[in-house]
Amino acid sequence: MSAAGVALMLGGAGIVLAASPAQAAEVSYRTECIPPPISGLPPVQGTTKVEITAPAEAKVGDEVEVVWKFVEAASKNPDIIDLEKDTVKPTGTLRAAGAQTADIAMEGSRTNPPIPKNSPMKLSDMKGKVKLTKAGEVTLTPDAYNINVSKPMSTDTKCTPKETVKAGATIKVSDGGGTSGGTSGGTSSGGTTSGGTTTSGGGTTSGGPTSGGTSSGGTTSGGGDGGRSDFPGKEVAVTFACKSPGPASINSKVTINAKKNGGSYDLVVKTAKGVMNSPAALPAGALKPSMAVLLGGVDKGTVPVTGPANKDPLEQGKPVDLPDMTGTYKPGASGKSTLSPGTLTIDVTLGGQKIGIPCTVKGSAAVSLELDTAAQPGGASGGDSSGGTTSGTTSGGLAQTGAEDNGALRALALVAGTVILLGGAVFTFTPWRRLRGTR
Structure with a gap:
């Protein structure tokens, strides 16, 4: 035998x-x-x-x-x-x-x-x-x-x-009249994995440090703004889990700052500089970040913030800075409201087609900013997007991450290059000639 x-x-x-x-x-x-x-x-x-x-x-x-x-x-x-x-x-x-x-x-x-x-x-x-x-x-x-x-x-x-x-x-x-060994269970595990994770940076932080946002003006003292107009947030570390074709997980550092504007707040979400080296050439206007800032405390919902698309072409191997993302938060409740990083998405647009890569927060996101708010008509409090408008010049933005980790953002730049769009489309043959023609 x-x-x-x-x-x-x-x-x-x-x-x-x-x-x-x-x-x-x-x-x-x-x-x-x-x-x-x-x-x-x-x-x-x-x-x-x-x-x-x-x-x-x-x-x-x-x-x-x-x-x-x-x-x-x-x-x-x-x-x-x-x-x-x-x-x-x-x-x-x-x-x-x-x-x-x-x-x-x-x-x-x-x-x-x-x-x-x-x-x-x-x-x-x-x-x-x-x-x-x-x-x-x-x-x-x-x-x-x-x-x-x-x-x-x-x-x-x-x-x-x-x-x-x-x-x-x-x-x-x-019919053997009983078992002759063997393990219980009919199938092997793991057969449906969509894996092949390519995490870099380890993805070891889950929600970052403290949940209070108490340092360097990150919170207001109770009982109102006290005449203040600027409210700097605290940098927090977050682990994002991304859907394919993005990486399995990435580490990001995010800071949420606010400026009082009447009864509302103009938000600016900042990320680290030089978060990655672009592994592929990327035309101007191809990559746009955005984020859904999570509300907590007395208020509920999310605030959309959007960054502009890259103004200049990105060169292969050169550092890439993600732009600041802006939006408007209109409070829907009175009291202490918290703001934390939420779902991140990167929009890549090539050849008239937009591709979004959503990345959700793993575990509980750390609080970057706490505000003493007063409810405004039409404010958040449970809505999907408090304030309703973004103050940036871009349109149709997706959630953005401000990742310091190379892995996720490297993937995003790879996504943007026509060559890298191949990625895992290993069964695609003839249509690639059309793509190369449009590049």
Whole structure:
């Protein structure tokens, strides 16, 4: 019996199961792959060829391992960027039917050779486990799968069958009169990861230091403004969790300052200087930050603040400063109101298409500023955006982060470059020529 013909499973009780000789069958099916949203590209049609390996026979109670081998992915790596070694990871779903039904989570390792431009994708084998609970024939059929690319940023390409897929393997399950080892639970964990996180800076702060904002004028003494007009906030550290294609998490430092303007307050949200080196060329007006400042204390809701787009082109390798973001806070309640960093978004606009990368605060955001407020007609107090207007010159802004950490903002600059838009759109081929033409 060859090594490939035996499925060896080490059960939770330390028992080794020897199943019958394995059988492998190749199956192909029409596939539609959706590039990551950052690319702005249409779906790609292709053919996926896989080989499913599983034991030919087993007994009720056995937990067996199945292997999904990619014979051919749906398309080549586009003629834009070389994918680095060990940056591509597949995950997917294998469907069991017949004597028992189950979704088997399949997961591959992030191991691949360098994949040059315009060359076939090289994806690692995916593996999963299923515990057999009923006698009879169990068929195994490949279903949807996901390709994650971790560099230059974490992106996902989702692929689904566009036709009925034939079974790739069949297991004949006999009634063994009990279990013969094996672990409980039918699927392996992690099969649906959208991972490939590329955090930098560690992401170790969660909400930053104190929650009071008591230093350097960060709070007003009770009973009103006392004639003051300027209210400097306190710099606080925040960890943001970003959605793909952004990084998994980033660290940011944010300061919220206020200036009294009648019954309202003009807000200025500042971030660190030189938060990153631009890894790609970015045209003027392509990147715009904004943030939803969180209200607390007696007041509720958020205040939108927006920064202007970059005035000058950003050069590859040169430091990038994020602009200050401004907005107006109109109090909706009287008493002590707090202001904290909230959801961050970066808008990148290229070729008439806007792409937003939202990043939400992990845990509780630290308070940067506390104000003694007096309720104003039409003020916040539970609304989504107190004050209702932003004072900046930009329009349609997204939440901004002021990150000091290179990781997230590096990803944002990467996003903006047409070359980097490839990111994880590893299944996109022809449409890239159109993008290069517009650049």
